[in-house]
Every structure is written in structure tokens, then in C-alpha cells.
Amino acid sequence: MYIVQYSPTIDTFLPVKSLNWRQDYLSQGVDLSGIEVIENDLLLISRARLEVENQAKRLLEQGMEIQNPTQVGTALQVFYNLGSLRETISSVVGGYRTTIKDNINSALDIKGLTQPTNPRGAPGRAVLPTPGNTAAFRAALWTHLEKLMDQICAACRQVQHLQKVLLKKRDPVTHVCFIDEIIKDGQPDILYTFWTDVTSTLSEEFHRATEASSFLKQAFEGEYPKLLRLYNELWRRLQQYSASLQGALTSGAGIEASLDISATESDTQDLFTHGKQDYNPEKALKDSLQPYEAAYLSKSLSRLFDPINLVLPMGGRNPPSNDELDSIIKTISRQAAYLPDVCLTERHHSDTIPPLDVMLELNVASVDPNLALAVSKNAAKTVQLFCVKSEQLLCTQGECSQVIGPLTEGQRRNVAVINSLYRLQQAVNKIVSGSGVCVPPAAEALSSCLEAVQVLMSSAVQPLLQSVSDSIEAIIITLHQEDFSGPLSNPDKPDVPCSLYMKELQGFISRVMADYFRHFQCVDFIYESTESIAQRAIELFIRHSSLLRPLGEGGKMRLAADCAQMELAVAPLCRRVSDLGKPYRMLRSFRPLLFQSSELISSSLAVGELFPCSTLLHFFFTRAPPELKSPHQWLDDHPSERDRLSLIRGALEAYVQAVRARQGKEFAPIYPIMLQLLQRGSSV
Template identity: 25%
Template sequence: MVDLELENDAITKVDANATIQEQIQELSKRLQNVNDDLHQQVREKHGALLQQATHAGRFDVALNNLASDVEQIRTAGHKLKTQIDTQYQQVDNQTRVLGHLHELSHLLRSAGTLLSLTAKLRSTRDVLKQAEIHYELAQLVDDEDLKKIEFVQNARSEVITSRQKLRNLTQMQLVTGLQERNEAQVVNSLKIFKNFNTLQKSLENLVATFITDLEQSLKECFAGTDISLLSKVDAHNSASSKTSTAIRGPGKTPMLTTTQNFRAKFWKSLHWLLYEELSESCEQVNLLKRSLDQIRQLGFDASESYDVHKHFWQAVQKLLRKSFAESPGHVTQTLQEGLAKLLTSARGLEERLGGEFLFEKDIFFAFEVGYISKCAANMKASLAGVDLPSNETVDNFIRVASTEISAALIDARLTNTVAAVFISCGRELCTRLEAQIKLGADSKQVVDIPNFQQTQNVLLANILYYYKDSVRRMLSDLKVHFSKSKTSAERDIVKSLEQSNILISTILQQIMDSILSTISIILLSMHREPGLNSEKISTSGPSMYMKELQEFISRVWVNHIGHFEDKEIVSRCGHELAKRCIELFVHNVSILRPISHAGRLRLKSDCAHMEQALRPICANLPDLGNPARLLRALSFLIVQPPEELVKQSIGSESLVPSYIVLFLLFGHAGPELQSPHTTANWSTERLIEWLEGHTSVREKLELISGALQRYRDQVRRKNSEQYDDLYPLIVDFFEKSIQA
């Protein structure tokens, strides 16, 4: 086959320029070659060709046999199909006949059941049993096939009429049972509706009726009608009464009334609507819920998907939101200004219903802005036009604030908001008083009787105290209500009084600073006290500086501090002043040099007189704690020899700081071992000031270390081999103090 293809290719490539005769000859030659090649290949493959020809014959015979078999199968299939079709047609005809017979039998049986149940219904007087029969008749009466049968039409009509009458009667019994709180009657009515398959629809209609009545009452309330006087006995009478008394016809002159009368009627009607009518509806819904639970327990499959309690209350709140949003402007204003009354009625309803029906928190939010504005206006009105508030101003402000906060206590959120308004107004009151406070040299002088500025400051401080005390009394009166409302208002108001405390403390503190400065000058005079280095000094009675201190404190406390009425802050400031006085006294006594043994006894006596001097400031000195104990410890240490002083404990357990003990040891040393401030070329005043400004014990020990180092250097420069007898004791105690 390959050679043949090559030949064909050769033929096609014959030169086109050759003559026709030459081309014919060439083609003939090549065809002869092809023919020879074919014969040669046939001879070479003669056996294979014969074998293939034999197989082809056998295959042709097999195909003929297969075609014959297929034809036989096709013939048998046609015959079988004919037999099956015949049998199927017979079965199908018989099935249709049987179906018609079954339908007829069902119709006859249903008609018989309908007639028998109708007869049974006719002879039954028990309403509940009639409802059970109607439950069985429901599908039969609505059967479309039975409607076509004439002999059951009378029975069907009788059943339909009876069903309608029974439904109407049941509806009346349900309403009556709810009004009279007859749970058994309500349960029976619900069972009947369940047998009619109309329980959920009946409940929905009942809830819709409640909502419709409530909506109508809201309209009457917003119109200024006293709905508590309207008849609620009969639905028809109620409607006619409302038409005749409330609904105004076209062209009819409206009833004129004052704003005060309208609001009085409005709040009376709204309270009655919530506390009576809505409460009545809620109690009826609760009765419905209990009745539904009861019939479920009895095996009745009551409507599980319809929660009458939930749907009713959601519908009530939706109606209230809509009515409040669409109310006339004057009604909205009335609701805003009387939000506390509205919340009181709402909370009263919730408590009356035992918390089973709770209003959503945001349902009354729309009226808060107006109510808060009214509260703020009332509180600010009591402060209007007053530059210098007085006790009378405070009384008016507290009276208004107490009224507003008391009204708002019905709701925690509202209470917090009104309290915030009160805090803001109270801050404004304090700001006005703060603007009148006098500061400067004249307002803090203590060398003479109080001047005009100081008298003015005392008056302002007492007004602030009167305001603070009035607020506390107001909170005390309202404490029970605050505990019930569980609000943070009380805590916030108490915290806001800190501004008053700061202002009173500011007025007091400038006088306290001036008093302390004078006391410091008086105590410094002990360094000039004559005779403290003499053994002939008398130890009976106080020193001259102590007499001056006692007279000064007694006078200044009576003249400048005694007129402040806020004894709590005065006591607190007095305690701080007493602590500072003791600290100044201890520092001055510890650095006092030179001093004799008699002088030490006099200082010991002065410690006792110091306690007497501080009594006007602090009636019970032990209340000061460590400072009072330090003063008494000093009265003991001042007369102790150095050997006993170094036995004092060091560190956190020590009552007397180690630097005080070291100062006392320096007082027992010779003149060569100079005191730390003398070594540093400081005056006594500068040392006292430095000790006041540096509270770190280590810094004070470093000051003492400098004095000891300088003394060592001085001894070495003199080539002296003898130190002061107290030097080793001081160094040893100093090293222990540094380690501690």
C-alpha cells in the first residue's frame, strides 16, 4: 500500500512540460509497475488473505442466525404485550367500579353520621357536649360532596344555625366570665372555642376588643373628658354614652375650660384609665392565661403558638406609643410637665399586677426632655436675680429641689437625671458664692479682730455650710425612697457637696496658714528664752513663749475660727494645725542649744503646757494619733541622758524619728561638736523651714552626716587625739539609723 501511494505521488509529479504521448507512456509504465507490485504482495500474503476470507464467511452466517433469533423474540414480545394489556384493562375497569362504590359508601356513611350526630345534637342540652358534637360535625358540614345531597340539606342548615347560636352564646359567656372572674365559665368557653377550631381567632378578637376600648378611652382622655364617669356596664350603652357626652358633632360648640381644669380632668382620667380600666383588662388577660393553662393540663391541645399575655401587652404598649406620638400639642406638654405623675400611675399599675406586666423602659422617654426642662426652670427660678445667695435663697432652692426629686423618685433613670439638674444648679449656687470670697492679706490677718473681709468670708462659709446641711437633711428625708428606687442619685449629690467643702476649706485654710505662721514665729522665740541654760530657772508654770502661744491660740480660735458653723471642717483643719504645731514644737525643742538640766525640766513642763495650748484646736489630743504620742515621748526624752537616748528603737517601729534623737544628742555635746545647721551656716529659722520642706528622713540624716564629717575634719586638722565624749555615741546611733 505504501508503494502504491508512492507511485501515485510520482504520477502526479510528471513534468507538465512533457508531450501528451510521453506522459501517456510514462503513466502506462508506472501503472504496470503498480500492478506488478500488487500481484507480488498478494502472492506473499496469500495465506493471510484466505484466512480472513474464511472468517468473514463465518461471521456472515452468525449474523444471519442472530437476525433470525431477534425476529423470534420480537414476535414473542408482541404476543406477551397483547396478553398483559388485556388483563390490565380488565383490572382497571374493575378498580374504577370499586372506587365509585367506595365513594358512594363514604358519602352514605358520612350522610348517616351527619344525620345521627344532628339527631344527637338536637337531643343534647349540655353546651359543652354540643360543642364536642359540633367538633365532629365540622368537617361533615363543610364537605363539598355532602352539599350536593338533598336529603341532608335540612340537617346541615340545622347544624349551621346551632353552631352560630352556640358561638354567640359562648362569646357572651366568655365576656361575662372574664368580667365576673368566673374561671370555670371561662375554661368552658375556651373549650367550646377549641372544639370549633376558633380558639386562636377568638383570643385575637378578644385582645383586639381590649385594645379598641383602650384606644377609645385614650381619645376621650386626651379630649378632656372625665372617662371615670362614663358607663362601662354595657357595650351598647357605653357607645351611646360616649356619643352623647364626649363626641362632638359637626358645628357643635366645643365645651370651654381652663388649662388648670383640663389638666385636673386629664390626670384624673389618665390615672383612672391606667389604674382601673387597663388594670381590669390585664387581670382578665391573666385569667385567660390561667384558663388556657388549665385546659392544656386537662389534655386539650390549646393554641401553643399564641401567647395571649405577650400579644396583649405588646399591643397595649404599641397603642400607647402611637397615642403619645400623635397626641395634640397641649396634651404632649401636659404629659411632659407631669411625667412623674404618669410614671407614678404606670408603676402603681405594675405593682398592682404583681410585676406580671412591665412597661418597656423607653416608652416614656419622649417626655423626659420637657420634664427635665421644667425641673431645671423651677430650680433656676429660685436662684434667679440673686448675686449673693442667702440662707433664704438656699431654703427656696432646697424646697423646690426636694419637690422635684421626690416626684422623680418613682423612676431610677428620671431620678438620676433630675439629680444631675440639681447638682448643676447647686454648682451654680456655689460658683456665685465663690465669686464673693475675699483673698489676700486683709482676709487672713490674725493679729487683730476680724475685719470686714473676714466677716464676709465667714458669712459665705456659713451659707455654704447651711446649703450642705440642707442638702443632707433633704437626702435624709428621702433616704427610704432612694433605697427603694435603687438609684445612684444620692451618691452623686453627696459627691457634689465636695465643692462646698473645698470652698469652706479655702476660706479656712488661708486663716490656718496665717495662724501656723504666727505659731512658728512664737515657737522660734524659745531660742531667745532667757534662763534655759541656767540652773536657777524655775520649772513651775509655762515659759514666756508658751504663755504667748496659749494666749494667741485661745484668742485667734475664738475670734477668727469660732464663728464658722461647719464644725466638721473646722475640726479637720484644727487637727492638721495641731499636728503641724507639735511638729514645729518638736523641731525647735530638739535643736535648742545650749540648755541646762533645769532648762530641760522647764521644756518638759512646756510639753504638758503645749497640750493645754492645743485644746482649743483639738479637744481630745489623743485623736491626733502619732503626733500626740510624739509630744509625750519628747517630754520624756528631753530629760534623758545621752546613754538612754541611744537606746531608742530605730526604724518603722520607732515613735520618735532617729534624726530627732540625733538632734537631742547634739544638745548634750560640747560647743566644738556644732549642730548641723550651725555647721552649714544656717539660721534657726532656715533650718526649721528646711525641715518643714523635706519629709525624707534620709535627707535629714545626710544633713547630720555633713556635720559629723566636718567635726572629724576639724579634729584631724588640730591633730587632736581626743573626740567629744558624745561623738562615738552619736556616730554609732547615726550608723544604725542609716542602716535602718
């Protein structure tokens, strides 16, 4: 019995199960020690096995390095035949884990970060960071971290490639999938184990390093967005590689058919979550950053609150100046735009907010949606704090609503508060609407806080608006003190001057707009508020004009002149009188109604659509005999059209009873027209 001597290679020993079988056969159940021929044979087999293992290891390393599935599959087949597949995979992956841990320690090593390239002095002496070289220290830190991310990415890619080949490779004889050999007995798959170890190592080593060095801790907390950007970029690269790897192996490009790498159900699965559908690998990666994110957000909120608390201290009574407000707006803009303060250049104090093009030039395109949302919530809290502080400054006493004399001190303070709220609102709106600066969830968080600003502005100006509206109503009501019952004084000269109350109304509105509202910077907001006053003023004018009794021909002419002057009176309250909508159309249509017959008015298309039936019915009372009395109830106490028609119905019924009581033979000509119009309005 003898053994043929030869040099084993991967090609000649691909079916290397014979090595294991031959060695087991020769030594099974028998002590063959001392037999020279057998010992030589066993020695030859051991050497051949070792040589095959070494060649397979080199082939596996080379295949993983150049991402060649054929070489990796060949090497894995050898280890499977040798019965050492699981141990080999564990050793290879363990080596990557050890390398990554060493890379992390090297990247965070204070000596490596602070040692100059050509140090002066004793060798090995570390130069600790000082305020003078902090910038250089942080530049070196981020360079090391970028290199670390490249190293982690490279290792993960190789393990991903190994995992994918294991998922697809089957033994050509037994058809056993290699991944099943690895994860049998409940063992997790290699990529899940590897990624879990990598993320936990990152968390542990970062924590250890930051606890040992305050400079590292300050860098991670102060420039957390940079750190998060590196993590996001790492994850993006891994996902891109995973997608390209699945596509390459699924297509089978460059893979030898003899390797039996076939398509499986896992081709479309994420390699990180294979068999772990409830596992989120991206979250596991970013969880290692939680302490630094929490610290960054806390400092962000503090940076946002500080200028407000400084400008508006507890018990203060002065609104912020323009420069102080600029400082607050800049701080909010910086944080909401996802910019750490260290990345910003100084701007001139007159800049209200950073222009959007400047923001885009400052390399903030890679925004993490979750962090942007958290920072935007901080900005929203800041706006809410500013609203609370501003509300405490508002004057709520009687002087804030006076419209008789010049602006009081309280009114001036209210104007300043509203102007500051408006400028803050405009700044936040610019951030929200800026393309590429604010992601949608963050924009929603900022938009929600603007509602509180709008509500506070409205409540702050409401006392003044209400006082103006009440004064206008009081002036319009005085038209009942004037005489509209007379005939035309001079039929040859129909031009009639407007009434005294109208002149007073025009003077009051002009004075109010000049003395009180011109100080507000929020022109659109003020017009939106005063337009409603103008609309109500027109409605009151038409309503009370329809109640005038008696109304002579001269009164009609003067009332028609008042209609024209009413447009001029309310003009200061709006940009264009035509923008007032339905009240403006009512005013334009009411003037010709003064001279139309009752029959023509009742059949007009404007009835119900433009003019409420109750308004025209009140106007018809002016054409009725004194026996048909107008309703006495105040119309503002009955805003419902149905209630107003009910009051008019009661007046008509009282008239019918009065006629019957005096045994009258006929009703006034206007009565059937009014009754028909009443029925028309009640049927709607």
C-alpha cells in the same frame, strides 16, 4: 336519608369536628343544591354550628371574666374543633384593644373633665378650664386616669389569663398546644401583640390629647410624678397577677383533667416576654411618658436654678442672706425629696429645710428610682451651680490672709460664703441620710456633689489657715533668740515662768480664734482644719527645742515649763488637746527626756515608734562638744527621715575627721551613743 332533629349544646358537641366533617362530606365535589333533604341537613348543620359557636363565645367571655381556666379551656377546645381558634382569639383580643382605646379617649375627653355634674345652661355646653376651676379640673383628670388604669389592668388580666391557658392547653387527640396554633407562620403571641398595641395607643392618644389641650399638657408635665405613680401601680398589679396566675395554673387547682391542661417549660416564664427575651414590657409602658418626664425634669431644673440666679446674679458681690439661702435650700429639698411643688404646703420662712417627718407625711413613699435619680442629678447640678456662683464671690487677694488687724471686708465676705456653703451642705446631707426619702442611687448622686462643696470650703479658708500656720511657725522659731544656756537661778524655787515666745504664741492663737474663726458656723469643719495647725505647731516646737544649743540646767527647766504651756497654747485650736494623737503624746513624752541620761533615752521604746531618730539625734547634739556641729540644712526642706539621717551622718563623719585631724585620742562620750542610734534608725 334523614336528619334527626335535636338542640345542640356544648356538652353534646364538644367533639364538634363531626360538624365540619359532615358538612364537607355532603357538599364535597357535588352540587347538591335543590335537593330538599340535603339542603335541610346542611341548614341544620349550619344552625347547630352557629349555636355551638354562640354558646362557646358566651362560655369564653364568662370564663375570662371570672378567670376560670376550665371554662376558658372548654371554649377554646370547641373553637379549635371548629377550625376557628385563631380567628376567635384575634377577635376577642381586638375587642379588648378597641375597648381600651375608647376608655383612653373617654378619660382624656375635655368635655367629660370640665362638664359639671348638673350643668346650668344649654345641654352639651363644655366649660373650659379657667384659673378658678383648674383644681377641680385636675382632680377630675386624676380620678379619670385612676379609673383608666383599673380598666387597662382588668383587660390585661383577662388577656394574660387567656395567654396562659393557651400556653398550657393541648388538644387531647393530636396533643397540639393551642399557643402553637396561634403563633404558627411566624405570628407573635397574643399578649405581646396586645401589650404593644396598648402602649402605642397610650402614647398616641396621650400625645393627641395634650397637643389639643394645653391644660392636659400642663397637668401631665407639672404633676408627672402622679402620672408615673399610676403607671408604676398598674405594672405592679399586673406583675402580681401574673405571678399568682402562674402559681394557680401550675398547681392545677380547680382544673378538670379532661381539659388536658398540663405543665410546660413556659410555667416559669414571664407571660409578657414569652418568646421575646429582648423585649422589656415595663420600659415599653413607660416610654409613652418620655415627653412628659423630659418636660418635668426641665422645669425641675429651671425651678432649682431660678432662686440661685436670682440671689446670685452675674457680677453680684453679695453673698445670699439667711432668708435667700432658706429659699434655695427649700427648693432643693422639695425636688430631691421627689415632691412636685403643688403637693407642698407653705412653711414659715425661718424653716431651713422641711423636716423628714413632714416629708413622709406628704405621701411620697412610692418613689420611682429612675425619676428619683434624675431629679437628684438636677439637685446635684444645682449644688454645683451654687458652688460656681459662690466661688466668684470669694476674695483671693492679700487681705483674705492677713492676721494682724481685724476682719477685712474681703474676709467677712469669705466667712459668709463658707457659712452659706456649710448650710447647704448640711441640708443636702439631711436629705441623703433621711430614711425613706432618698433611694440609694439618688443618694449617691447627691453625695457626689457634696465633695465639690467640701473642696470649695477648704480652698476658701486655706489662705487664712496658711497665714496662721506661718505666723505660729515664725513665733516658735524665735525661741532660738532666747538664752537657754544658763544654770538654775534658784535651786530652792524650781518654778520657772515660761519663755517670752510662748507667751506671744498663746496670745496670738487666742486672738486669732476669737477674731477670725469664731465667725464660722461650721465648727467641726474649722476644728478639723485648725487641729492640723496644732499638730504641726507641736511638731515644730519639739523639733526646734531639740536643736537648742547650748542647753543648761536652767534652760531645761524653762523648756520643761514651755512644754506644759504649749498644751495651753494649742488648746483653742482643738476640742481637746488629747485628740491631737501622736503629736500630743510626743509633747507629753518630750518633757521627761530633758532630764534623762543619753543612754536611757537611746534605749527607750519611744525611739522610732513615737520620736523619730533624727529628732533625738538632734537633741543629743545639745549634749555634744562644740566640735560636733549640728547639721545646717533646714529640716523642712528634707521631710524624709532617711534624708535627715543622712545629713546627721554627714555631721558625725565630719566630727570624726576633725578629731583625727587634730590627732585626738578619743571621741566624746555622746558620739558612740549617737552612732548606735543612727545605725538603729538607718536599719528601719
